[in-house]
């Protein structure tokens with residue numbers, strides 16, 4: 411079992427999550443993070459750290475998005491393509507504007523970038 415990062419992370423990327431992961435399984439794209447499902451040990455430490463409530467257990471994905479495979483596959487695919495991040499950095503300058511608390515929940519996927527972090 412694994413946790414996955416959902417689209418609530420897109421354009422925010424606060425990176426609080428990476429500091430607590432005991433196995434360093436977060437990978438950084440241009441505008442979101444993902445979790446490697448093969449490395450995640452299902453410890454749940456990262457879930458409460460995310461200010462956007464973006465980190466979801468795979469068993470909860472059915473409640474989040476009917477296309478549950480999208481998030482599992484996206485995390486697995488881009489964990490292999492993006493660089494590993496283990497230390498926190500500044501949130502994206504767009505974080506406040508795109509926070510899901512301001513109404514962007516479930517519609518941020520259109521902003522997803524497949525590019526790796528700089």
Ligand code: SF4
Pocket residue numbers: 415418419420422423424425426427428442443459460461462463464465
């Ligand atoms: S803490 Fe949440 S919003 Fe921040 S990078 Fe991690 S998953 Fe994304």
Ligand code: SF4
Pocket residue numbers: 413430431432433434435436445449450451452453454455456457
């Ligand atoms: S559940 Fe644990 S192992 Fe998995 S990504 Fe979060 S902190 Fe890392």
